[in-house]
Amino acid sequence: MxxxxxxxxxxxxxxxxxxxxxxxxxxxxxxxxxxxxxxxxxxxxxxxxxxxxxxxxxxxxxxxxxxxxxxxxxxxxxxxxxxxxxxxxxxxxxxxxxxxxxxxxxxxxxxxxxxxxxxxxxxxLSVLKIAVSTSRCPLTLRCEVRGDFLDLRWLRDGLPLPEDQRISFNEKNRTMRVSCLNASDWGTYTCQVSNAAGTSEAHVNITSDVGTGKGTGEKENYLILILYCSGGTLIAILTLCIILFYTCKCECECDKPLLSKEEADTLQVDFLPHINTDLTKPKVSQQITDKRQLAEDFRVVFYTIADTENKQPPQTT
The missing domain is CATH 2.60.40.10 (Immunoglobulins)
Incomplete structure (x- = not known):
């Protein structure tokens, strides 16, 4: 079909x-x-x-x-x-x-x-660009061509490439590969294509940054990664500072006494009245005993208040 x-x-x-x-x-x-x-x-x-x-x-x-x-x-x-x-x-x-x-x-x-x-x-016929790999071993340059060409040549700094076993070509010379880049390979590489009408070419500069895997695109990605890491570290530090601030503030408030000494001395305590919740009528003897006990409790409370105010209790008869 x-x-x-x-x-x-x-x-x-x-x-x-x-x-x-x-x-x-x-x-x-x-x-x-x-x-x-x-x-x-x-x-x-x-x-x-x-x-x-x-x-x-x-x-x-x-x-x-x-x-x-x-x-x-x-x-x-x-x-x-x-x-x-x-x-x-x-x-x-x-x-x-x-x-x-x-x-x-x-x-x-x-x-x-x-x-x-x-x-x-x-x-x-035109050379669109030269694609560069970011690997030092091997370094690959690929000439992206549009149209039909009769001849394709590679130059370095305007001169033909030297005979070197580390340099190889394939895809009708479109791809050039250097087995392992060194300082002698740095320079401006040119892909030159030609036909009966003329010649078209493109250039790329190969430096140590490209050879170590830090080409133009790789540098941009590296900078973006640094910015992301820096931003994340800054956010983590700010978060930690906020947590420490509120932790110290809470500890200071917990250690602070509820009342100062002056406030405690001037504090007035209002006693609640005694409410008898027993609705049954007590016996007479029991009422007398309760009254005596109430009088004794009153003396104890009175003496306690007197001692607190540094006064002598009155003489009992």
Missing amino acids: PGVYFLILIILHGAFVGRGVGGQTVSGVLHGRAELHTCRGHEQNATRVEWSKYRNSASKRLLYTFEKPNITECRTNTCTNIYFDIKHLSLIVANLTAEDEGIYEEKTFVHNRDTEPCNINLSV
């Missing part, structure tokens, strides 16, 4: 984009220049030429139109880097960017009758 879907995709692509003759491929390089020529040699008989670019498989945008005698018109708002060559009826794209890559269509009208359109695929 996957083969059936692939066949349907090819048919749809041919219906929308692949119509016409030619199917040429033009290669360019980033910030370079590319020229798209017509697929036929009937420039002298052409009365009108249209250049368009496909946004996707179903829609396209008209870029330039040409009508005799020598009338050209740009149909887009971004024609700062697109020009039309009247002599060869070709489209010139200068200062190439990644957005210029895609499929272009050229349609020629001869005696006001359109011919079969011509499709041209523009490929822009």
Whole structure:
């Protein structure tokens, strides 16, 4: 079944984009220049030429139109880097960017009758970046390339790499590996790719920080980790200080006496009246005994209060 879907995709692509003759491929390089020529040699008989670019498989945008005698018109708002060559009826794209890559269509009208359109695929070669591992042993540099290239070379400080058994390449030279980095390997490395249109390159600086596993991204992660640890330590210290403060405050309040000596001396004690809760009527003898006991208790209380105030108790008769 996957083969059936692939066949349907090819048919749809041919219906929308692949119509016409030619199917040429033009290669360019980033910030370079590319020229798209017509697929036929009937420039002298052409009365009108249209250049368009496909946004996707179903829609396209008209870029330039040409009508005799020598009338050209740009149909887009971004024609700062697109020009039309009247002599060869070709489209010139200068200062190439990644957005210029895609499929272009050229349609020629001869005696006001359109011919079969011509499709041209523009490929822009560029080095996106050099990915660097943060391991000293081994150190890996990978050149991330967009587009088709004929040659890829690695340079260090602008010079070819020396012959060294520690250096190896794979993935068509896209990946360079140094078995173990040392001070002689530090410098600016360049990934240089080229095709028939020109050359594109990218650079990266390798220092001791990269070799020890502290590249740019690693440094940022290390700083973030330090900030998190510092913040957590500060919060823990503040929490401990708050706990110690309230603990000392509680101990001081617990050791403090409820009343000072002066407050204790001036404190007046109000005795509660005696309430007899026994509702049964006591006997007479028992009442006399209770009265005598009450008198004795009164004398004891009176003598106690007198001793507290440093006074002599009165003589009893």
